[in-house]
Amino acid sequence: MDLAVSSGRAVEKETFSGKLGSQAMIDMYRLMYMSRRIDDREILLKRQNKIFFQVSGAGHEALQVGAGLALRPGYDWFLPYYRDRALCLTLGITPLDMFLQAVGAATDPQSGGRQMPCHWSSRALHVVSTSSSTATQMLHAIGCAEAGRYYSRHPEAAKKAKDDYRQFHDVEFHGDEVVLACIGEGSTSEGEFWEALNTASNQKLPVIFLIEDNGYAISVPVEVNTPGGNISRLVANFPNFHFQEIDGTDVEACLRAFQAAAAHCRAGKGPAFVHGHCTRPYSHSLSDDDKLYRSAAERESDALRDPIHRMQMRLLRENILMAEQITALEQQWDQEVIDAGDAALQAPLPAIDSITKHVYSEDIDVTDPRFATEEADEAGARPGKSKSSQGNAPKTMADLINACLHDEMRRDERIILYGEDVADASRESALSEVKGKGGVFKLTAGLQTEFGSERVFNSPLAEANIVGRAVGYAARGMKPVVEIQFFDYIWPAMHQIRNEMALMRWRSNGTWVAPAVIRVPIGGYLTGGAIYHSQSGESIFTHIPGLRIAMPSNALDANGLLRTAIRCDDPVMFFEHKRLYRETYGRAPYPGPDFAIPFGKARTVRAGTDITLITYGAVVPRALQAAQLAERKHDISVEIIDLRTLAPYDWEAIAESVRKTSRVIVAHEDMISRGYGAELAARIADELFEDLDAPVKRVAGMDTFVAYQPILEDVILPQPEKILKAIVDLKAW
Ligand SMILES: Cc1ncc(C[n+]2csc(CCOP(=O)(O)OP(=O)(O)O)c2C)c(N)n1
Ligand SMILES: [Mg+2]
Numbered sequence: 001m002d003l004a005v006s007s008g009r010a011v012e013k014e015t016f017s018g019k020l021g022s023q024a025m026i027d028m029y030r031l032m033y034m035s036r037r038i039d040d041r042e043i044l045l046k047r048q049n050k051i052f053f054q055v056s057g058a059g060h061e062a063l064q065v066g067a068g069l070a071l072r073p074g075y076d077w078f079l080p081y082y083r084d085r086a087l088c089l090t091l092g093i094t095p096l097d098m099f100l101q102a103v104g105a106a107t108d109p110q111s112g113g114r115q116m117p118c119h120w121s122s123r124a125l126h127v128v129s130t131s132s133s134t135a136t137q138m139l140h141a142i143g144c145a146e147a148g149r150y151y152s153r154h155p156e157a158a159k160k161a162k163d164d165y166r167q168f169h170d171v172e173f174h175g176d177e178v179v180l181a182c183i184g185e186g187s188t189s190e191g192e193f194w195e196a197l198n199t200a201s202n203q204k205l206p207v208i209f210l211i212e213d214n215g216y217a218i219s220v221p222v223e224v225n226t227p228g229g230n231i232s233r234l235v236a237n238f239p240n241f242h243f244q245e246i247d248g249t250d251v252e253a254c255l256r257a258f259q260a261a262a263a264h265c266r267a268g269k270g271p272a273f274v275h276g277h278c279t280r281p282y283s284h285s286l287s288d289d290d291k292l293y294r295s296a297a298e299r300e301s302d303a304l305r306d307p308i309h310r311m312q313m314r315l316l317r318e319n320i321l322m323a324e325q326i327t328a329l330e331q332q333w334d335q336e337v338i339d340a341g342d343a344a345l346q347a348p349l350p351a352i353d354s355i356t357k358h359v360y361s362e363d364i365d366v367t368d369p370r371f372a373t374e375e376a377d378e379a380g381a382r383p384g385k386s387k388s389s390q391g392n393a394p395k396t397m398a399d400l401i402n403a404c405l406h407d408e409m410r411r412d413e414r415i416i417l418y419g420e421d422v423a424d425a426s427r428e429s430a431l432s433e434v435k436g437k438g439g440v441f442k443l444t445a446g447l448q449t450e451f452g453s454e455r456v457f458n459s460p461l462a463e464a465n466i467v468g469r470a471v472g473y474a475a476r477g478m479k480p481v482v483e484i485q486f487f488d489y490i491w492p493a494m495h496q497i498r499n500e501m502a503l504m505r506w507r508s509n510g511t512w513v514a515p516a517v518i519r520v521p522i523g524g525y526l527t528g529g530a531i532y533h534s535q536s537g538e539s540i541f542t543h544i545p546g547l548r549i550a551m552p553s554n555a556l557d558a559n560g561l562l563r564t565a566i567r568c569d570d571p572v573m574f575f576e577h578k579r580l581y582r583e584t585y586g587r588a589p590y591p592g593p594d595f596a597i598p599f600g601k602a603r604t605v606r607a608g609t610d611i612t613l614i615t616y617g618a619v620v621p622r623a624l625q626a627a628q629l630a631e632r633k634h635d636i637s638v639e640i641i642d643l644r645t646l647a648p649y650d651w652e653a654i655a656e657s658v659r660k661t662s663r664v665i666v667a668h669e670d671m672i673s674r675g676y677g678a679e680l681a682a683r684i685a686d687e688l689f690e691d692l693d694a695p696v697k698r699v700a701g702m703d704t705f706v707a708y709q710p711i712l713e714d715v716i717l718p719q720p721e722k723i724l725k726a727i728v729d730l731k732a733w
Contacts, residue, residue, distance in 0.1 A: 020252060020255075022320045025314070025315060025318075025320050026315070026320065026321065026329070028065050028069070028251050028255075028311070029311050029312070029315060030329070030333060031061070031065045031068075031086060031089055031090050032061035032062060032065050032086060032251065032307060032308055032311055033308060033330060033333055034089060034095065034333050034336070034337060035057055035061050035064075035065075035085045035086035035089050036057075036058055036061060036308050037333065037334055037337045038085060038089075038095055038098055038099075038337055038340075039054070039056035039057060039058050039085065039282065041099075041337050041338065041341045042054045042056075042098075042099075042102050042117060042341075043056070043282075043286060045102065045103075045341060045345075046286050050103065050345060051102040051103055051104075051117065052104065052116075053102075053116045053117060053285070053286070053287075054102075054117065054285060054286040055082050055083070055116070055117070055118050055284075055285040055286070056083075056085070056282040056285070057083050057084060057085030057086050057087075057118070058279075058280070058281050058282040059214055059249075059278050059279035059280045059281050059282070059302075059306065059307065060083050060084075060086065060212050060214065060248070060278045060279075060280075060307075061086040061251075061307050061308060062248060062249050062250060062251035062254050062278070062307035062310070062311070063210070063212055063248035063249075063254050063276040063278050063307075064084055064085070064086035064087035064090065064182075064212075065086050065087070065090050065251055065254070065255075066251050066252075066253075066254025066255035066256075066257065066258050067087055067090075067180060067182075067208075067210055067254065067258045067274075068086070068087045068088075068089075068090025068091050069090055069255055069258075070255055070258030070259045070261075070262050071091075071178060071180055071208075071258065071262060073091040073092050073125040073126065073127075074124055074125050074126055075126070075174055075177060076126065076177050076178045076179065076180065076262075077126045077128065077141070077144045077145070077148070077177065077178075077179040077180070078091065078120075078125070078126055078127045078128065078179075078180050079128055079130075079137040079138070079140050079141040079144065079179065079180065079181045079182065079472075080120045080127060080130055080137070080180075080182045081130060081134070081137060081182050081183060081184065081187075081212075082116075082118045082119060082130065082132065083118070083182075083184060083212060084118070084120060084130075084182055085098065085118060087182065088120050088122075088127060091122075091125050091127060092122070092124075092125050093110075093120065093122055093125065093127065094340070095336065095337055095340035095341075096340040096343055096344060097109050097110060097122075098117065098118075098340075099340050099341045099343070099344030099345075100344045100347055101113075101115065101116075101117050101118075101119065102117040102344065103344045103345055103347065104349065104350070105344060105347035105348065105349060105350070106347065106348045106349055106350040106351065106354070107347050107348060108347075108509075109121075109122070109511075110122070110129075110508070110509075110511075111129070111507055111508060111509050112350055112354070112509030113349065113350040114350075114506065114507055114509060115130075115507055116132065118130075119131070119132065119507070121508045121511055121512065123511050123512070126172075128140060128144065128472075128475050128512060129504060129507055129508035129511065129512040131499055131500060131503065131507065133495060133499045133500070134183070134184070134186070134187035134190055135183060135187045135188075135190030135191075135192040135193045136192055136468060136471075136495060136496060136499065136500050137181060137182075137183070138181050138183060138192050138193050138195075138196035138209070138468075139192050139195060139196050139464065139465060139467075139468025139469050139471070139472065139496065140181075140468060140469075140471050140472035140475065140500070141179045141180075141181035141196065141207050141472060142196050142199045142200055142205060142207065142465075142468070142469050142472055143468065143469035143470060143471060143472020143473040143474070143475070143476075143480075144179050144472040144473075144475060144476055145179040145200070145205040145206055145207045145472075146203070146205065146469065146472070146473060147173075147472065147473045147475075147476035147477075147478045148173045148174070148177050148179070148206075148476070149205070149206075150416065150454065150478065151171060151173035151476075152173055152174075152175045153454065154413055154454075156413055157413035157414045157478075158171040158173065158477075161412070163370075163567070164364075164412070164566075164567040164568075165361075165364060165479065165515055165567065165568060165569035166412070166414065166477070167363075168361075168363045168364070168569060169477030170477070171476065171477045173476075176206075176266040177206065177266075178206045178207070178208060178262050178265045178266060179205070179206060179207045179208070180207075180208045180210060181196065181207055181208065181209055181210065182210045182212060183209070183210070183211060183212070184211075184212050184213075184214065184217060185211055185212070185213035185214070185215070185217070185222055185225065185226065185231055186216065186217020186218075186220060186222070186225045187217065188211060188225065188226065188231050189217075189225045189226070191462070191464060191492070192464050192465075192468060192495075192496075195460065195462045195464055195465040195468070196209075196465075196468075197209070197235060197238055197271075198460055198462070198465070199460065199465060199469065200241075200270075200271040201238040201239050201240050201241060201270070201271065202460075204240045204268070204269070204270040204271070205270070205271055206265035206266065206268070206270075206271065207265070207271045207272075208258065208261045208262065208265060208271070208272045208273075208274060209271065209272070209273045209274070210258075210274050210276065211231055211232075211273070211274070211275040211276065212248065212276060212278055213231070213248070213275060213276060213277050213278065214278050214279055214280035215277075215279075215280065215302075216280055216284070216290070216294075218284045218288060219284070219288070219290070219292070219293040230245075231275060232245045232273070232275045235273060238273075239270075240269070240270030240271065241270060241271055241272060241273050242260070242261055242264035242265075242269065242270070242271075242272040242273070243272075243273045243275075244257045244260065244261060244272070244273070244274050244275070245275040245276075245277075246274065246275070246276050246277070247276070247277060248276025248277050248278035248307075249277075249278055249279060249305045249306070249307040249310055250307075250310065251307065251311060254276060257274050257276075258274060260272075261273075261274050278307065279302045279303075279305050279306060279307070280302070281302065281303060281306060312326060357509075357510070358505050358506050358508075358509055358510035359505070359506050359545050359546055360505070360546065360548070360570050361505070361513070361515070361568065361569040361570050362510065363569060364567075364568050364569045364570075366548050366564060366568045366570060366598060366599035366600065366645075366648070367598050367599055367600040367601070367648060368598060369598065370598075371563075371564045371567070371568075371596040371597060371598035371599075372596070372597070372598050372601070373560070373594060373595055373596045373597075392589035392590055393589065394555075394587035394588055394589055395555055395587060395588060395589065395590055396555055396581060396582045396583070396587055397552070397554065397555040397558045397576070397580050397581050397582070397583070397586065397587075398441065398442065398443055398581040398582055399555065399590075400555040400556065400558055400559035400588065400590065400591075401443050401519075401558050401559065401562055401576065402442075402443055402444065402445060402446070402447075403559065403590055404558075404559045404562045404563050404566075405417065405443075405444065405447060405481065405562075406446070406447065406450065407563075407593040408481075408562075408563060408566045408567075409447065409450070409451050409455065409456075410450075410593075411593065412479065412566075413455075414477065414478045414479045415455070415478075415479045415480075415481055415566065416454075416455045416456070416457075416473065416478060416479075416480055416481070417444060417447055417451075417455065417456045417457075417480075417481045417482065417483070418456070418457045418458065418459045418466065418469075418480070418482055418483075419439075419444075419458075419459055419466055419482050419483030419484065419485065419519075420440075420458065420459060420461055420466075420483070420485045421437055421439055421440050421458060421485065422438065422439050422444040422447075422448075422456065422457075422458060422459075422483050423436075423437065423438070423444075423448040423453070423456055423457050423458045424436025424437060424438050424445065424446065424447070424448040424449050424456075425437065425448070426453075426457070426458045428453055431448075431449060436448070436449060439483065440485055441521055441578060441581055443483070443519070443521075443576070443581070444456065444483065459482075462492065463484055463489060463490060463491070463492040463493035464492045464493050464495065464496050466482050466483075466484065466493060467482065467484075467493040467496035467497055467500075467501060467516070467518065468493075468496045468500065470482050470501070470514070470516035470518070471496060471500050471501050471504065471514045471516065473516070474501075474513065474514040474515050474516045474571075475504070475512055475513070475514060479515070479516070479517070479566060480516045480517070481516070481517040481519065481566060482516060482517070482518055482519070483518075483519045483520070484518060484519070484520045485521070486520075486521055486532070486533055487520050487521060487522035487523070487535050487536070487537065487575070488531075488532045488533060488534070488535045489532075490520060493518075497518070497541070497544070497547070497571075497573075498544050500514065501514045501516060501546075501547075501571045502514075502544045502545065502546035502547045502571055503546055504546075505546060505570075506545070506546060513569060514571055515568065515569045515570050515571050515572075516571055516572075517562075517565045517566055517571075517572045517574055518571070518572070518573050518574065519562075519574045519576060520573060520574065520575050520576065521576050521577075521578040521581075522535070522536060522537075522538070522551070522575045522576065522577055522578065522617075523535075523536050523575075523577040523578060523579055523617060523618055523669055524536070524579070524618075524669065524706040524713060524716075524717055525579040525618055525669075525713070525717060526578070526579060526713075527710045527713065528708060528710065529706065529708075529713075530706065530707065530708035531705045531706060531707070531708070534705075534706035534713070535705070535706070536617075536668075536669050536670035536671075536701065537670060538551060538575055538617075538646055538670060538676055539670060539674070539675050539676040539678075539679070541573050541647075542646050542647045542676060542679075546570070546571065547570070547571055547572070547573055547647060548565070548568070548570045548571065548572045548573070548599055548645070548647055548648070549572070549573045549575065549645060549646045549647040550562075550565060550572065550573070550574050550575065550599065550644065550645045550646070551575040551577070551616050551617045551643075551644070551645070551646055552576070552577075552580075552617075552644055553577070553580065553586060553616060553617055553618070553620035553621070553642050553644070554580070554585070554586025554587075554588065554620070555586050555587050555588045556586070556588035556591060556595075557586075557597060557603070557642075557644050558576065559588075559590075559591060559595060560591070560595050560596050560597030561574070561597050561599070561644060561645065562574060563594075563595060563596045563597075564596045564597060564598060564599060567596070568599075575617070577617045577618040579618045580617075580618055580621075583621070585621040585624075586620075586621070597644070599644075599645040599648055600645055600648035600649060600650050601644065601645075601650055601653075602641045602642060602643050602644060602649070602650035602653035602654070603641070603642045603644055604639065604640070604641055604642075604653070604657070605620060605623075605624060605640040605641070605642045606624060606627055606638065606639060606640040607639055608627065608637040608638040608639035608640070608661065609637045609639070609660065609661060610636050610637045610638065610661055610663065610731055611630075611636060611637075611638045611639070611661050611663045611664070611665060611727055611730055611731060612638075612639050612641060612654070612657040612658050612660075612661045612663065612664040612665070613626075613627065613638050613639065613640045613641070613664075613665045613666075613667060613723070613727070614641045614643065614654055614657075614664065614665070614666045614667070614680060615640065615641070615642060615643070615666070615667040615668060616642055616643040616644060616646065616668065617668070617669060618669055619667050619668055619669050619718060619723075620640070620642045622667075622718065622719060622720045622723060623638075623640050623667055623720075623723055624640060625720040626638075626720040626721075626723035626724040626727060627640055627727070629720065629724050630724055630727045630728065634727075634728055634731070636727055636728065636731045638727055639657050639660070639661060641653055641654060641657055646676060649680075651683070654680070654684065655687070655688060658684060658688050658691055658692070659688070659691045662691055662692055662693040662694070663692070663693055663694045663730050663731065663733070664684055664692070664696050664697070665696075665697045665698070665699060665723070665726050665727065665730060666680045666681055666696065666697070666698050666699075666700075667698070667699040667700065667718060667723055667726075668699075668700050668701075668718075669700070669701050669717055669718060670700060670701055671700060671701045671702065671703045671704070672698055672699075672700035672701065672702070672703060673703050675698075675700055675701075677698040677700055678698070680696075681696040681698055684696050693733075694730055694733040695733070697726050697729075697730050699718050699722055699723050699726045700718060701716060701717050701718060702715070702716045702717075704716060
């Protein structure tokens with residue numbers, strides 16, 4: 001027999017044509033064995049302190065090789081988790097790639113030394129960057145599948161276009177592509193798993209859910225996570241699914257299951273659910289010891305089902321290989337693994353000055369003057385210079401946000417918009433007789449009617465679902481512009497925002513990106529909004545590297561900044577103060593479909609010489625009132641700077657003004673302690689100390705939540721009188 005080892009993918013031709021041949025069996029064994037031996041080598045290197053973490057795929061090899069061989073790398077899409085070494089090896093991530101990540105090399109193609117080993121990524125193979133968070137990837141898989149379907153139905157959208165993010169995204173799609181989403185049985189307790197099932201089922205998406213059931217989540221056995229101990233039983237009533245529960249240690253059974261699952265998905269019948277029972281012989285990770293919580297008998301019975309051992313036995317039993325031949329092959333493969341590990345240990349380490357690379361887009365800078373159409377278009381557009389005499393009446397912030405969304409969706413077919421209640425009517429048949437909802441604040445009114453239900457639709461009532469899907473969409477070059485209905489309810493999405501969306505570019509060393517726009521109505525001053533409809537909290541988000549954050553105070557800024565948010569290539573949190581949506585303050589005529597404002601460029605709302613007042617959002621009109629009173633009653637000249645964007649923010653504008661006035665107040669609505677103003681005050685004290693004649697003062701909300709009763713709300717949030725008092729006190733200092 002010829003013992004030459006073909007590439008793993010060579011097995012594909014044979015497996016699709018019925019009975020597995022000998023070479024196919026050997027190839028499968030090779031992938032399984034190599035995966036195990038890479039684990040073993042990493043464990044050794046960890047013990048020698050040459051790598052810094054180890055998590056193995058041991059016991060899962062048959063399941064993963066079966067999945068990998070049934071699907072097509074670079075054609076289908078893959079959302080693996082940390083256990084998926086054998087899957088990734090089968091898809092084409094090499095042993096060297098794996099060791100390069102383990103040693104944290106500069107040349108680690110998956111993360112450039114930023115992620116732990118087994119955090120997979122390959123653009124060529126369509127392996128989307130993996131995080132350590134359990135279950136987040138399930139929603140990315142949904143977005144990926146939706147994007148593929150969208151491109152198939154709207155191929156025009158895949159074309160590159162200059163002047164925005166699209167020029168940097170190569171879009172690939174296939175009408176019959178499948179998305180594989182892998183997860184451990186313990187992690188099926190996460191809400192995101194169920195949120196993913198929900199959308200996959202509802203939309204009949206071609207997603208294969210692979211549940212790798214090794215019976216434990218670290219030390220927690222399956223029956224603690226899963227009522228009844230079997231996830232297949234729990235999900236059995238989800239419509240449109242193809243279900244299969246298999247022995248995940250039998251590679252042929254696994255291969256057949258995934259072939260059937262893929263056929264179901266490719267035929268457009270809906271998603272598939274493959275639940276494989278496998279083993280976990282090496283504890284959870286090298287930081288865990290399962291002898292602390294598993295009985296000896298249990299560990300022994302697991303060992304009897306070891307997939308590597310089973311496969312060896314089969315090769316012998318079916319006379320595919322003799323014992324000596326197996327030994328010879330294994331020695332050869334061992335050497336390959338050792339060589340790959342040795343090569344990785346020689347690889348260059350990342351340069352210190354590369355640390356901040358890929359936090360944000362290197363291609364499109366949101367502060368770029370290309371977004372500064374403001375000056376050109378502004379003449380007459382600011383309040384007080386209304387173009388209304390020319391038939392362009394001042395519009396509210398709500399109007400101009402809606403107008404920007406209409407304009408941008410007309411311009412760019414890759415934009416899709418979804419969220420809770422954002423559609424005009426999910427039941428399209430009603431649209432001929434109803435006006436339509438278009439958002440609880442009506443900001444998205446008319447968009448579904450103009451652009452159709454494939455581009456504008458209601459999401460389930462699940463915030464992680466909204467953002468997690470957006471990460472998947474954006475990874476494939478789409479531009480999701482999603483809405484979180486109220487800032488107060490953004491928290492279920494926080495995990496996706498902080499650990500996924502914001503991190504995607506950095507953790508994959510620039511290979512993957514997630515430039516979605518999240519519009520969020522925020523803030524109080526509502527008279528009755530109470531705790532759960534009045535929260536601020538922008539500093540929680542400005543503390544996250546990778547995010548861009550806007551918080552406009554008027555209609556024109558909202559329009560221009562939203563356009564920049566959509567056309568740039570970074571994830572953007574777009575905080576819209578709901579009190580300002582329909583204010584008289586800050587209305588402006590429609591500035592046209594290309595009006596944009598760069599981020600990081602403050603606006604001087606009012607020039608002054610005595611005090612600099614830095615603010616943003618709904619405090620801007622309140623600060624203006626205070627400044628006018630200060631001028632009239634106390635002869636104090638206050639310069640007001642509206643930051644407009646909080647990340648990045650305009651330090652030059654702040655410094656220039658403070659150098660002129662030598663006195664500064666930072667005012668914002670959010671709680672004073674550890675708020676956004678604390679950062680500005682600290683930096684001003686640090687870098688402009690010589691220019692100051694008085695301490696930096698802050699005026700902000702009380703350290704509490706916003707109460708329902710208006711007399712309480714009035715005290716809790718900063719009012720013009722409080723700002724005026726700070727102005728007068730500071731001038732006297
Ligand atoms: C959201 C989140 N919570 C907790 C952890 C810590 N953690 C990592 S793996 C793991 C257990 C996962 O078990 P399971 O899903 O069964 O996968 P397995 O490791 O057994 O393959 C836990 C709790 C995490 N990484 N992410
Ligand atoms: Mg498990």
